[in-house]
Amino acid sequence: MLQKELEFEEHLDVTRDNTYYKVIIVGGGPAGIATSITLSSMGISNCIVEATIEPTRKCGEAIPPNAKPILKQLGMLHLVENPRHIEYYGNKVCWGSESLEQKEFIQGIHGHGYLLDRLYFEKQLREQIKSNGTAFYEGYKLNTVSRSNAAVEVVISNMLTEITINGSYIVDATGRKASVCRKLGVYKTAIDSQFAVTFSVKTTSVVRQEIMVETTENGWWYVAPDGTNQYTLMFFTTKDEIPKKEELEAFLKKELVCLQHISKILNPIICDFEKIRIMPAGTSCLDVPYGDQWIAVGDAAYAYDPVSSYGITSALASGFYAGKALGSYFSGEEDAMSVYRYILENAFQSYMEKLIKYYSTETRWKESLYWKDRFLNISHKMV
Ligand SMILES: Cc1cc2nc3c(=O)[nH]c(=O)nc-3n(C[C@H](O)[C@H](O)[C@H](O)COP(=O)(O)OP(=O)(O)OC[C@H]3O[C@@H](n4cnc5c(N)ncnc54)[C@H](O)[C@@H]3O)c2cc1C
Numbered sequence: 001m002l003q004k005e006l007e008f009e010e011h012l013d014v015t016r017d018n019t020y021y022k023v024i025i026v027g028g029g030p031a032g033i034a035t036s037i038t039l040s041s042m043g044i045s046n047c048i049v050e051a052t053i054e055p056t057r058k059c060g061e062a063i064p065p066n067a068k069p070i071l072k073q074l075g076m077l078h079l080v081e082n083p084r085h086i087e088y089y090g091n092k093v094c095w096g097s098e099s100l101e102q103k104e105f106i107q108g109i110h111g112h113g114y115l116l117d118r119l120y121f122e123k124q125l126r127e128q129i130k131s132n133g134t135a136f137y138e139g140y141k142l143n144t145v146s147r148s149n150a151a152v153e154v155v156i157s158n159m160l161t162e163i164t165i166n167g168s169y170i171v172d173a174t175g176r177k178a179s180v181c182r183k184l185g186v187y188k189t190a191i192d193s194q195f196a197v198t199f200s201v202k203t204t205s206v207v208r209q210e211i212m213v214e215t216t217e218n219g220w221w222y223v224a225p226d227g228t229n230q231y232t233l234m235f236f237t238t239k240d241e242i243p244k245k246e247e248l249e250a251f252l253k254k255e256l257v258c259l260q261h262i263s264k265i266l267n268p269i270i271c272d273f274e275k276i277r278i279m280p281a282g283t284s285c286l287d288v289p290y291g292d293q294w295i296a297v298g299d300a301a302y303a304y305d306p307v308s309s310y311g312i313t314s315a316l317a318s319g320f321y322a323g324k325a326l327g328s329y330f331s332g333e334e335d336a337m338s339v340y341r342y343i344l345e346n347a348f349q350s351y352m353e354k355l356i357k358y359y360s361t362e363t364r365w366k367e368s369l370y371w372k373d374r375f376l377n378i379s380h381k382m383v
Pocket residue numbers: 026027028029030031032049050051052058059060061062063140141142173174175176177179196198234279280281297298299300304306309310311312313315
């Protein structure tokens with residue numbers, strides 16, 4: 001062990017939370033918070049453990065109109081009806097042909113969606129929890145999870161303190177990493193190897209308050225407004241296409257040249273290549289989203305391709321249904337967890353069918369590593 005780590009351990013204040021929580025939720029993103037709100041509404045004691053001290057900027061800001069019913073159920077609709085979030089009415093998409101098409105939501109029963117100020121939204125979620133009086137361990141990471149005699153013991157720590165928490169059930173709301181599941185020896189299946197390369201660009205022209213999507217030979221681009229003079233750009237491609245760090249800037253410049261429509265709105269641009277982030281952005285799932293004294297919600301259970309804009313809505317919905325399932329289970333309904341599984345699996349199955357169909361509409365680059373392998377991979381895993 002390194003000398004520094006040894007010094008740390010010597011100074012670590014080891015303590016125990018004497019409250020016995022019925023449910024311990026690890027992860028304070030949309031899924032974890034929706035679970036907590038649902039449990040609290042039924043009078044079920046719970047606490048949240050979240051690794052970051054303050055909300056950080058996450059990728060993903062578009063929520064479609066059909067997110068409104070779940071936001072309403074969770075008592076969160078007022079959070080998005082805030083001037084920091086923009087009403088949005090559809091996407092401009094170039095997919096499968098050269099033309100750019102406007103895909104409107106407004107004809108649907110739920111009207112418009114929202115372009116979230118994501119950092120602000122995450123702050124709002126935390127405030128909601130804090131105002132409920134829920135125990136919220138911010139800046140604490142999960143160290144260990146152990147289970148015995150229908151009880152769960154969780155050890156968490158930050159730089160100074162190690163705390164032991166006891167409860168009956170643990171919720172994995174840690175996002176794509178599914179950290180709780182991993183610690184319990186349960187692993188997700190990656191359906192594909194899509195990654196996102198994200199960065200921001202400044203522009204002197206007026207920023208359009210809309211989402212644009214455009215396919216190119218090696219993947220697809222997503223552009224969203226970020227404030228008044230900036231766009232967030234994301235390039236989705238296969239992991240194998242992404243070069244080493246030193247070559248990233250040149251790679252992105254080369255890929256940007258391939259754009260026909262998005263390039264028009266970006267002109268003139270100043271690329272902030274300093275802040276390039278690379279992250280997994282494919283589809284992944286657990287075989288079963290629950291087990292012995294644990295349940296997974298949000299991306300930890302099912303992570304969706306961002307082309308679907310399902311991520312945040314599904315995270316909220318799975319948190320809501322997991323909370324309800326736990327409530328029923330604690331009241332003696334043995335089947336509650338399998339009902340939860342049924343709801344999530346059906347939604348995922350329907351998403352997969354739509355995803356395959358959608359990707360198959362882009363047929364222009366039959367030899368491209370991204371388009372060819374991607375579709376084959378997904379189809380193969382669905383059989
Ligand atoms: C590039 C990209 C673009 C996207 N675009 C969209 C979009 O436009 N619309 C949309 O709806 N979705 C989008 N998504 C998906 C969306 O962001 C996620 O689906 C959503 O954030 C999932 O919520 P969650 O609560 O499950 O996980 P997360 O939001 O990832 O929250 C998990 C939380 O757990 C914490 N945590 C992790 N490990 C630990 C640990 N060991 N101990 C304690 N805490 C821990 C993390 O700090 C984090 O706060 C996008 C995703 C990507 C990658």
